[in-house]
Amino acid sequence: MTDKDFDLSRRSFIDRVLTATAGAGMATAAPWAVSAASAAAGAEPVKSNPVRLGVIGTGDRGRALIQNIAKSRNCTVVAICDSYAPNLVKAQQWAPTARRFADHRAMLDPRGIDAVVIATPLDTHAKICFDAFDAGLHVWCEKAMARTIADCGAMITRAKAAGKILQIGHQRMFHPTYLNALKRARAGEIGTLTQIRASWHRNNAWRRAVPADANDRQINWRLYRDRSAGLMTELATHQLQVGNWFLDAVPTRVIGSGSICFWKDGREVYDHVALIYEYSGGRKLIYTSLLNNARYGCEEQIQGSKGTIEPELGRIYQEVPAKVLALQRMHKDVARGHKRTVPIGGATWFPELPVTTPGESLGWGEYDETMLQFEGFGEAVRAGKALPGLLRQAYQASVASLLGEQAMDRNQAMTWPTNLVAI
């Protein structure tokens, strides 16, 4: 893609975000996106005095982040860090001039960088985050926030104490399709939202090949309980954020069941999870994730009394039954000037099979929402003021995912904690 093409693509993307966030109530429903997109729309055409980032963790996700940061107008990667050398080598092609480190503590020098990007295994997030704040740096951290609810809160407390920005990666919060979906839901197009049915189903072991110079805990950290809550923190967090966001609340309690049901390969985390998050007024988020059937993939079915939104598919469906074929034929007849008897008088009742109408598009594309996250982060660092509302969403999503894990582990309903850190 040429620079000119990219400029057009970037402009188009930001326009979509601005359009999606322009509706009534969106300034309070997605203030972070309004703020980030407004700043991005007025950004200088070329990078000048960018925010200097050090990326810690240059595995698959870290390298993807580096590529997105490169697209941003106000951030640049000046340092990269990974304790596993081959990851650093791979990352170099995307940040050839960046200084390289094997230990993040050696990188945390505020004279050389302004902020760190944390894309390491979950159990290391909190410690690295604390080190960065102690070094006087701002932090952008991948979701989920931390391995424990206590550490999630401590990250916020430490950020506050240090007077630094803490931003968590939740790309759906910047995605035009999600923003458009939220706008239309808030406008009442799908009626009263009472249930969200979310799933992330894959059909693979979720296990990476372990090179000869590494060990399984290092490479497949997602499968070890002390390092990760597995499906809950690595996948469900995104969708729980969407659930809280669309229901405009946090759960009151959660019940769930988890099992190692299919991949009995020594892993410690569940390969099947099924949970019900209860919200005020009897509303629910029903969540399932599994690793041996991909038929239903990744989706959040946002269900209201007048319709359904499926943001991953980018569709909105009205509660409209199938057409009466005889009346449809009558329409066509009239259009071509032909009058025929209309056969009618069928069943009032119709079988309740799944509706397969195509719905209406909410817009979909390969967007640069991760790039926009970083432009928003860059602006927040420059202004010394976090994007509004974002950290609360991220914190609540991480807590929800970890609370779900507790509900499954203890086989008991877990109520929403009352001792969370105030934001």
Next chain:
Amino acid sequence: MGIAARVERFVAMGTRIELHVFGAGSEDAMVAARRAIEGVDDALTIHRPSPTTVLNDELLAGHGVVIDDPVLIDALVAIDEAHVLTLGLFDPAADRRFAGAGWGDLVFDRSTARIAATRPLALDFGGFGKGFALDRACAALRDAGVVCACLSAGESSIAVIGEHPLGGGWPFAIPDPSRTDAVLVEVELVDEALSISTTVGAGTQAPERAAMIRPTDGGIVTAARCTVAIDRSGGIAEAMSTALLVADAPRARRLLDAAPARRFLYDLSKAAARTDDTARMQAA
């Protein structure tokens, strides 16, 4: 140049609703008609809290009550008339739980909208609501300048405004619910409503469908019948087709003879008979 056409499809009254408008009419005509139907649904449903469930609670408790919901009041007035027109055969108060209870046990004062029952009973507008809703939707469309439209509530209740877009009546063929390849009758409608009731066919298999009660003795109607009623009022058409379904022979004859080209009753128990056998049609 073709005739402008608009369609609105949605779920209400426990079924699928279609509004087909041709030619003139203001932009908000469809919205007004949909709101009218949803308003009837909200007022008359007994499947979720509504003014009707509140009323039923009071009637079951033996209390009199003054109704303040205008749609429910209008419905009760229309039912009062339908009850008389159908020789008492259409009875939304007939209920197997309260054998012998019926509309006659109600005292309804139209001037004060006060209603009371002399014995515990509850109302179910199932055999009336769709036609009544179409009446109100037609009124809303006419108010919005619509002069040509066809409205369907689950295909068993139809209402038309004006003539067919290409002139003349709206032609409909009523299929035999017991034989998919056969037609019972063909009719033409102008500014009228049509209602079809049957004890046979897919519609009767709905899991939540209540049995058809004969108000004269509280028994369940089991005869294989299909009835068709056409009237200026959808509510009356609906009540009439229900009444014909439960009518004994003398009452059925009286109702059919009062409007021979507008009311039909088919005995479907003679499965081998030809559907175009006129002797079978209107046999009661």
